[in-house]
Amino acid sequence: MNIIKYLLKPLSYVGLVATILPAFLLFYDWIPMDRYQQFMLWGSLLWIVTAPWWINKRD
């Protein structure tokens, strides 16, 4: 239970941030397109792998 609360859930949120933040970094020309796409992919995978462990638990 603690692993979910203190590890998986925060990792999911990191995944979401990694999905949205790179677009703004690309917009301001701080990272190139290929790096943006890599961040997006890793962020997405992090969310998809960690979220199922906790997202439906409260109901």
Next chain:
Amino acid sequence: MKRIKTFLQESAGSVNEYERESVPPSKVKGFKSFVGMVSGEHIAGTEFVIGPLFVLHGAAAVDVFWGLLVGNILATLSWVLLCAPAAVKTRTTIFYQLERISGKGVVSIYNSVNGLLFGVTAAAMVGVSASAIGIVLNLKGPGLTDLYPENPLWVAIIFVIGMVIAVVATFGFDRVSKFANIFAPWMPFVFLSAGVAMLPSLGVKNWSDFMAVAQNEIWSGTPVEGQTKYTFWHIMIFAWLCNSAMHMGLADMSIYRYAKKASYGIASAFGMFIGHYMAWVASGILCAVALKNGIDNPSPGQIAYMGAGVAGLLCVVIAGWTTANPTIYRSGLAIQGLMPQVPRWKITLAVGILMTILACFPAIVAKLDQFLGIYALCATPIGAIVFADIFLLPKLGMLSNWAEKKQLKYNPSVWVTWVVAIAGSYLIYYLFSFDFYFFAAIPGWVIGLVVYVLATKAQQRMEAVSSKKLQVNEYN
């Protein structure tokens, strides 16, 4: 094969979906379930088709932003004021409620139309998902305007996706809702990211440039050659009525019958403003970039890959999946109304197979707007009939659920109303040369409501007179 059948029987067969009874109070769900479900459902792969439509039809930027705002507010209000109250009051599916009102006759036709059109919609989602996998496998899929499959490997991809979706849908509302919950927070981020990331390639260097670029480069107000011009009214009505079968047609009673309160209908706002506002705007931006790069017939997968790379492709596959799942679930419920003795999971699986076969034809995606339009034209008068029967008839001193009370197979009032409303709304569509059938959903709903109340009044008055005559004759 036998093992798979046993597994499905044990897992899906034990799920009670209350197809022919009210959902018991112990089974109602919290607000969060509906947010996840509707967000997942309305952020579909097809948003990559509809967003570009406004660009290709030369909508102006101001019309897009205002039209989507007003249209989506009206759509949300339709769920809050019409669909959710009807669902929470009866806690039944539209199919069972209609059977109580109209008898088996009308409901059989309605369920067949529903089952088929839900299947077609789900097939379109599978086609969209496949367009993304095709890009990973370097397989050229059909474009938005192609009609027939050309590649056997393409058909194989469709079969794999279609069967996975069908199996998940057999597990019922609970699993479908939980599955959608997983992806609902993530998908909007991908759409938003893709839109933001592509802005610099259109010349947006600062946020202050956005409106000027939007007006000149994205929604320029000039349609692509051969396309009609879209105005504020097109966008507003499109946003309001593209799901009219779900809200005004009350098809979403299947979902909201599980809601604790009718106010949970507001959950639809999450689907509308994320899926039908932000995602349509984002995919419009992507379409403008594709047009600028010389791609004049882009597939949803192409657009998503251009905007967000492999994550974009993942999003298209999953968005198609989370929309197809509840659609197949509804389709299963509709067909089960025709064959109540067959378990729902078997019917859902059969519908899933039909959906998979339909999905092999790209024409299903290309003509999706037309299918949705026909569906809206047929479904909204039924929504008006059921709404009037639940809320208006008791207030006007008339009996609800007439067919159930009188043990009728055919309720003539429902037949007359349905035929008159479809014919009347089609006539209006034809006379005013509307672009889509579903523009006629509003007149269809109003005609349905008025005709049903008048026809029922006449019918119940005649019944009262004839039973009085019978009583007098018996007395004499």
